[in-house]
Amino acid sequence: MFEHLRDIWHHRDLILSLAFRDVKARYKQTALGAIWALLQPLSMMVVFTLIFSVFAKIPSDGVPYPVFSYSALVFWTFFAAVIGQGTVSMVANKELIRKIYFPRETLLLAVFIAAALDMLIASTIFVGMLLYYHIPLTLTMLWVIPLLFLQSLLALSVVCLLAAAHVNFRDVGHGLPLVFQIWMFATPVAYPLSLIPEWFRPIYMLNPMATIIDGYRQAILHGRPPDLTALGITMGCVLLFGLVAFSVFKKAERTFADVI
């Protein structure tokens, strides 16, 4: 494992080059360019606000609904982008994989960096909204950093498994958007966690993204640190899962060129 991590470090220039290629190629010959990175979470926020807040009157824990939903959408979009684009990244680069050896996880990390850049762009609006709705800026907000780390680890672990599976079974790519739709509604993105009845919580909270997304909201909107026990358990599980997922990926990687 240590050897693999050193190998990744050794290929950091490659990861940056691939990320640069992904970003530049994505916005080439578009009129709006990087504004597209804003439009994805922004349009979702508008739709959610209309349907869930204006029409369905879903509560949002006393916070204006637009900033309530956007505080989750910014991070969820990042999560979905890493996994969505990462899963197909092996097949998208199959010409490279067939012809040259390099550690294949560099493709996943490049997708991760490019998506992180998009999130950074989308965050500018988020900061604007916090100021507009007079949400007090506190030091508790720094909890976002460990939460973001946890989310990244989870996203990279999941994408390791899915990317390896997608090389062998393209069904994965077809099923993914469907799974993500369900996963998003199983996560408190459009509604508050308080909407979930107590008796159902133990099952509901098995979804690590529920802990993470609710954590962001508590830290940013309510100035409350996340539940440390829940966070610790989630972190432990994700780390273990990540180790397994990465080993599986490294093992599957050896035959990517044969089956892709």
Place this chain on the structure above:
Amino acid sequence: MSDIAIELHHVSKKYRLRRGWFVTSLGNEVARLSARLLGRAVPPREEFWALKDVSFDIKRGETIGFVGANGAGKSTLLKILSKITVPTRGTFTVNGRVGALIEIGAGFHPELTGRENVFLNGAIMGMRRREIQEKFDRIVEFAEIEQFIDTPIKHYSSGMQMRLGFSVAAHIDPDILLIDEILAVGDASFQAKCLNKMAQLKEQAKTVVLVSHNLTNIREHSKRVIWIDHGTVRMIGDPDAVVNAYLDHVTTAMTFGEGSSERAERVALDKPACILDVAVFDHQVHPQSHFDTGDSVSIDIAYSLKAPVPGAVIGVTIQDIHGYPLGGIVTDPNGVQLSSEEDRGILRLTLNPLLFTKGTYTLDAYIGDPTLKKYYDYRRTAAKLVVDGAGHTSLASGHVHYPHRWEKLT
């Protein structure tokens, strides 16, 4: 440091042939299982061994050539050496940094500029950013695209892209360089550049592994040649010996026209015209297949006509060892007339002097309508010519020895 650059121990590589996992592979497994339960013969798995028990070692600083037919396993071998894939069985060691001129320009992105692609491509091939920065000017100069370096490469010609890709690959400074068929692409000046680069690496005592169908290049540049046949090492040794053995094998494996007149007779029943036999003779009309450049060659073509075919023509096409056509000769409908009155005939085509350089050539013969939009009969590799090449003509590249003279003017 050991003086062995590459070492293979009983390396085998298996590929599964599968189209749609559930349909074929799973179906296959179910069939195997049910056959076993019912006590019937178990159908084989759909798999094939691209390499079977291959062992050899290559010394540091050696240039090794690989020959073998398409699908013999050469590319699989290179894929294993460059770590693209892993062997199913066996072990191998590679000492030193490997550079591969296998697919130059792989990973070029059309939207990025030449400069950006140099950095991307260099990184993919394992170079650090600082290393690329140091070599950048040399890479661009070698590729001869200074003016266009900040243009997106989608506007490059294919030749420019290839030059840039090769230039990046050539500057990796590997300890071991793998070259696959690269000499087959590009124009003559590009090929000359490749050869110079190879010579330079040889001077620096780098290890070079060369795979090519161009047997002349293999012979000239390799210290030893390995012949791969159906996934196994058939022969290792002196370049001349191995290349000659391989050539003999290839040419005898081809199906020639001899002994097939009987079959031609049968086919002729429902064809208006057919080629019965093709034979090659020397200037004394002795059957012969070996010639020198400049000899006189006669090719006799026996044909039959079952029905009146107005204006039918007979022709031959000559190909090199790879089947690439080098030229064709057709009878002039206003010259030699094929009459349907007599249902059989023999035409003699004389090539004098024979213009081909050293090599093995095959000959197709056909009979068709005057516009050659329709062939009544087409005999592939109906005969072969082995040209030994006289004197210094064997040094020249290409297949044709042009009639010429040199004069010293001042």
